[in-house]
Every structure is written in C-alpha cells, then in structure tokens.
Amino acid sequence: MAALTASIPPAVAQDRASHRDDLAADLRALADRRGDVDAFMILSRPSILRRLARMIAETLPVGIDRLVGSHGQDDALVSAVALHTGIPFAVVDTASGAVHGELHVSEKVAIVRTRRAAGEGTLEQRLEELGAHVVTSVSVLAAESTASAGDRALFGAADIAGPVVPGRAA
Amino acid sequence: MTMVQGAVASVRAEDVEVLIREFAAMTEPGPGVTRLAYSRLEREAHAVFARYMRELGLIVWTDAAGNTIAELAGQDESLPAIGTGSHLDSVPEGGSFDGVAGVVAALEVARLFVHGDVRNVHPMRFVVFAAEEGARFGQACTGSRIVAGLTTSSDVGTLVDNDGVVLADAMADVGIDPRRVEDAVWRRDDWAAFVELHIEQGSVLTEVGARVGIVDVISGSTRLRIDVTGRASHTGGTPMHRRADALAAAAQVILTAEEIANDAEHRGTRITVGRIEVGPGSITTIPGSAHLFVDVRDIDSDRQREAASQLIAAAYGVGEERGVGIQVEMLADASPAVLPLWVRSSIARSASGLGVDYRVMPSGASHDSQMVNHVCPAGMIFVPSQNHGISHAPEEFSRFDDLALGVDVLAASLLDLDARMQAESQ
Numbered sequence: 311m312a313a314l315t316a317s318i319p320p321a322v323a324q325d326r327a328s329h330r331d332d333l334a335a336d337l338r339a340l341a342d343r344r345g346d347v348d349a350f351m352i353l354s355r356p357s358i359l360r361r362l363a364r365m366i367a368e369t370l371p372v373g374i375d376r377l378v379g380s381h382g383q384d385d386a387l388v389s390a391v392a393l394h395t396g397i398p399f400a401v402v403d404t405a406s407g408a409v410h411g412e413l414h415v416s417e418k419v420a421i422v423r424t425r426r427a428a429g430e431g432t433l434e435q436r437l438e439e440l441g442a443h444v445v446t447s448v449s450v451l452a453a454e455s456t457a458s459a460g461d462r463a464l465f466g467a468a469d470i471a472g473p474v475v476p477g478r479a480a
Numbered sequence: 481m482t483m484v485q486g487a488v489a490s491v492r493a494e495d496v497e498v499l500i501r502e503f504a505a506m507t508e509p510g511p512g513v514t515r516l517a518y519s520r521l522e523r524e525a526h527a528v529f530a531r532y533m534r535e536l537g538l539i540v541w542t543d544a545a546g547n548t549i550a551e552l553a554g555q556d557e558s559l560p561a562i563g564t565g566s567h568l569d570s571v572p573e574g575g576s577f578d579g580v581a582g583v584v585a586a587l588e589v590a591r592l593f594v595h596g597d598v599r600n601v602h603p604m605r606f607v608v609f610a611a612e613e614g615a616r617f618g619q620a621c622t623g624s625r626i627v628a629g630l631t632t633s634s635d636v637g638t639l640v641d642n643d644g645v646v647l648a649d650a651m652a653d654v655g656i657d658p659r660r661v662e663d664a665v666w667r668r669d670d671w672a673a674f675v676e677l678h679i680e681q682g683s684v685l686t687e688v689g690a691r692v693g694i695v696d697v698i699s700g701s702t703r704l705r706i707d708v709t710g711r712a713s714h715t716g717g718t719p720m721h722r723r724a725d726a727l728a729a730a731a732q733v734i735l736t737a738e739e740i741a742n743d744a745e746h747r748g749t750r751i752t753v754g755r756i757e758v759g760p761g762s763i764t765t766i767p768g769s770a771h772l773f774v775d776v777r778d779i780d781s782d783r784q785r786e787a788a789s790q791l792i793a794a795a796y797g798v799g800e801e802r803g804v805g806i807q808v809e810m811l812a813d814a815s816p817a818v819l820p821l822w823v824r825s826s827i828a829r830s831a832s833g834l835g836v837d838y839r840v841m842p843s844g845a846s847h848d849s850q851m852v853n854h855v856c857p858a859g860m861i862f863v864p865s866q867n868h869g870i871s872h873a874p875e876e877f878s879r880f881d882d883l884a885l886g887v888d889v890l891a892a893s894l895l896d897l898d899a900r901m902q903a904e905s906q
C-alpha cells in the first residue's frame with residue numbers, strides 16, 4: 311500500500327463506502343430474524359453510536375441552533391450527535407408535549423431520530439406549536455411507511471433486511 | 481449425567497482429554513506443538529478427524545482449500561446446514577488447545593448426536609479449517625477466508641513464508657491444487673448458521689469465574705509500519721546534541737502508543753509494537769534506522785482508526801522534535817464486527833438452560849467464524865484459558881471439564897438453532 315502523505319489521519323480513515331457497509335453489517339447483526347432493529351440495541355453500543363453520530367453530523371446544514379429528538383428512544387442518539395457537532399439539544403416528550411432542555415421561538419432545529427414510527431408526525435407538530443423552525447429531519451433507519459418529503463434516512467430497508475452477514479446487502 | 485435439551489447426554493472430560501492428547505502428539509520435535517499451516521502434519525491431523533467422522537457414519541470430504549467437512553444428514557435435506565468447527569494448525573511451538581478445542585468439540589458433538597439418535601432437521605456440518613494461523617504465511621484464517629470468497633487463487637500466489645515458500649506451492653505440496661481454491665467457496669443458501677468453540681486465549685473468564693464466554697464482537701485491527709530514519713554515526717565521536725538517533729525516537733513513539741491506548745477514551749483499544757528492526761545494529765553506532773510494526777486493535781470501528789491516526793500524528797511530531805524522518809505505511813486494516821444477536825441469544829439461552837454461568841465478551845483475536853460470518857450468521861463460544869490466559873505457547877491450557885461443559889453448551893446451541901429455524905420456516 312502507498313505511503314501515507316500530508317493527509318495523514320484521513321488516509322487511515324476508511325473510505326465512505328466501506329464505512330457505511332461495515333455499519334450496515336453491524337446493524338444487521340443486531341436485527342432479529344425478520345430484519346427488525348430495536349433502537350436501544352443499536353444505540354447502546356458506542357461503536358455504532360459513534361459512527362451514526364458522525365454520519366448524521368455530516369448531513370446537517372450549517373446554521374442549526376438546536377438538535378431535537380423524541381424523549382426516550384432517541385435520547386442517546388441526540389446526545390451523541392450533540393457531542394459530535396457541539397450543537398446543543400432538547401428532547402421532547404411527544405406524549406405530554408413537555409420539552410426537556412432549552413428550546414426557543416424561531417430557532418432553527420434539526421430532528422434526529424432512530425426511526426420515524428408509521429404515521430408519526432407528533433414531534434413536528436409540537437415543534438410547530440412551540441414556534442421552532444424545522445430545517446431538516448434525519449433518521450437512522452427509513453420508516454416502514456413512506457417518509458415525508460425532506461426526511462432523510464441513512465439506511466433503507468434493503469440495507470438492514472436480507473442476510474445478517476457483512477458486506478453489501480443484496 | 482446432565483441432559484442436553486432432554487435428548488443428548490453430556491460430554492465426558494476424559495473423552496475430550498484423549499482427543500486433545502492424540503492431536504497434541506502430532507507435532508514436529510521441540511517444545512509444545514508445531515503443526516504449521518499446509519504442512520504434512522496438518523494434513524495428517526485432518527485425516528484423523530476424517531477417520532473418526534467416517535467411523536460415525538458421516539459423509540466426509542476435503543474441499544479445494546484443504547478444509548475437511550463432515551456432514552450428518554438432517555431430516556430435511558432441502559434445508560441449509562448448521563455448522564461447527566475450528567482449525568488444527570498451530571503456530572511454531574504453540575499449545576495443544578488453540579483450534580484443537582473446537583475440532584474436538586465438533587467430534588464430540590457428532591458422537592453425541594449419532595449415539596443419542598438426535599433428529600436434527602437441518603443437516604449438521606463439522607468443519608476443520610485449514611491454515612488458520614497467520615504465523616507461517618502472514619495471513620490468518622486462509623481456509624475460512626477462501627470459503628468466504630475473501631482469498632482467491634491469485635492471492636495464494638503472493639503470500640510467502642519465512643523460508644521463501646509461496647503459499648500456492650505449499651498447498652500443491654500437500655496435494656491441494658491452488659488454482660482451484662474458488663471451488664471451495666460456500667454458497668449463502670447452503671449454510672444457515674455456524675457456531676465455533678474456541679479457547680479464550682485471555683484471562684477474563686477465570687477472573688470472573690464464568691465457565692463459558694459468548695462472543696458479541698470480534699476486534700478489528702489496523703497494522704502500520706513506521707519507518708524512522710536518523711543518522712548512523714560513531715557513538716563516541718557524536719555528542720548528544722548532534723544526534724539523530726532513530727531508535728531513541730522510535731522508543732518515544734512506542735511509549736506514546738501505550739499512552740494513547742491507556743487514555744480514558746480508549747477502554748478496549750490495544751496498541752502493540754510487537755516487532756522492531758534497528759540498523760545498523762552495532763553497539764558502537766548510533767541507530768540510523770528503526771522500523772516499528774504496530775498493531776492497533778479495537779472493538780470500536782472509528783476509534784480504531786482514530787487511535788492509529790493519533791499515533792501517526794504523534795510519530796510525525798516526534799520526528800520533527802528530534803530531527804528524524806518518519807514514514808508510515810498501512811499494512812492491513814480490518815474492522816471490528818458485531819456477531820449476529822440471534823445466534824448469540826441461542827447460545828445464551830442454551831447455557832442458561834444447562835445452568836452454566838456465562839459472560840458476554842469481545843474476542844481480541846480473529847477467528848475462522850469471523851470469516852464464516854460473511855457467508856452465514858456465526859457465533860462463538862469461549863472456554864476458559866488457564867495459566868493467565870497464555871496461548872500460542874506450550875503453557876497454553878484449558879481444563880478438560882471446562883471443555884466438556886463448553887461442548888455441552890455447543891451441542892445445545894446447535895439444537896436450539898435447529899429447532900428455532902425449523903419453527904420459523906413453518
């Protein structure tokens with residue numbers, strides 16, 4: 311292999327495609343036999359959380375004031391992205407509508423979540439009521455139902471279902 | 481005797497011991513066991529395995545990579561197979577248990593299933609992989625890499641041992657056609673799951689008092705060569721402030737590596753400089769060159785590369801500070817891999833069912849099952865290593881009753897997987 315040059319650290323880093331493939335393989339390893347992934351199963355592993363945070367961070371536009379997630383399932387994910395980017399966060403209890411952490415009128419927020427539940431729109435609605443402006447919304451896993459416009463998912467069903475083995479899914 | 485899954489008797493420690501000793505006797509002269517990859521002795525050991533399996537009535541074949549596979553028919557031959565096994569080659573002057581434990585486990589499970597008249601639905605395959613140890617050709621898991629399609633016929637022409645023997649020639653010497661290794665590749669639809677039993681090669685299990693380990697993640701490894709170039713000159717004639725001592729700089733890099741791995745952000749990172757070459761190598765000459773061979777292992781994928789980057793940056797810093805040249809080459813890079821949860825759950829459930837204390841733990845070393853996991857979901861059972869976990873040395877030891885218990889858990893796990901996958905397919 312070639313000697314490493316001035317771009318030393320990036321040369322050790324994996325290329326984007328194999329980084330993504332490895333992460334998809336780890337997610338598949340934690341899926342059940344039907345290909346369903348439990349959020350806590352993946353978010354409780356630092357190696358996975360770290361990589362997800364990095365991938366999500368790379369999708370965020372500049373100018374985001376705050377990250378927002380659903381309280382409970384996505385606490386760990388939002389914290390990890392906050393640590394990775396330095397952007398503060400708040401979590402919203404979608405059942406009660408309570409906001410944990412600061413969130414102010416007219417702030418530009420990015421929603422970060424593991425997976426949008428089918429038909430879930432509550433978090434967006436609550437943020438609208440609070441006067442926040444949702445700039446972007448990123449999910450780790452694509453929703454079962456068709457995602458709304460502006461929703462980005464890092465991994466689709468084809469990445470997670472299929473053989474529970476490393477390498478690109480069929 | 482306890483019963484496994486209510487159907488199979490448990491394995492006897494004495495039987496395990498007899499087999500371990502039989503394989504240990506097949507060695508080159510000298511301390512410990514020396515049975516190198518693609519050597520005549522390795523083939524002889526495979527033949528012993530094949531003979532025992534044929535005696536049990538199993539169908540046995542050797543594939544194009546030199547792996548030996550024995551099949552016990554299932555009730556439904558249209559189903560993919562469930563496999564278990566390990567390797568029979570060793571490092572030079574190694575121990576009697578590394579790899580052999582998993583092969584003996586496969587033999588004992590086959591005996592349990594045949595004598596216990598177990599009605600497995602999926603075919604069961606017992607596998608001895610060839611050339612698992614990287615000691616001879618610098619590449620670990622050659623036999624299993626071939627079945628996973630990760631090593632090809634063109635690759636075997638490029639690897640060379642310390643005596644200059646090319647891997648392809650070593651294979652040909654023991655009757656394996658290196659041009660046909662692709663014939664050994666496993667089809668994904670032909671394998672349902674694989675579980676390997678292996679000695680831990682560490683001391684976690686004995687320290688916590690658990691008798692079985694279940695591997696949840698296999699470490700990755702980034703390997704670097706760091707070349708330090710200084711100025712060779714007379715040790716008497718060169719004052720300290722005029723020196724560019726490559727070895728002193730290398731020493732600073734090594735200590736930095738240790739510091740990085742000991743940092744609070746690196747629980748689970750291991751950095752080792754296992755080899756160093758110094759030139760010109762004279763007591764009266766200041767070292768002009770030093771080559772460091774660095775192994776960065778981690779269970780955390782990004783952190784592994786970050787630790788390697790950190791070390792490289794530190795090495796360049798040392799070079800600047802001491803006026804020596806630094807050049808870095810990446811020799812190899814493999815990611816850590818999480819093993820499939822549902823296979824792991826089967827093993828955990830089986831251990832609990834037998835009342836066996838288990839610990840979920842990472843594997844620091846790479847194993848055949850890591851390669852097999854590219855074909856079908858794989859799991860690993862660790863059996864405690866005694867003598868502070870020493871391995872790859874004659875002092876390597878595992879208790880025979882621990883091994884027997886591990887085999888019980890393995891047998892129960894294979895049957896649990898058989899039953900679960902059968903239930904799901906209906």
Ligand SMILES: [Zn+2]
Nearest residue numbers: 567578579612
């Ligand atoms: Zn081994």
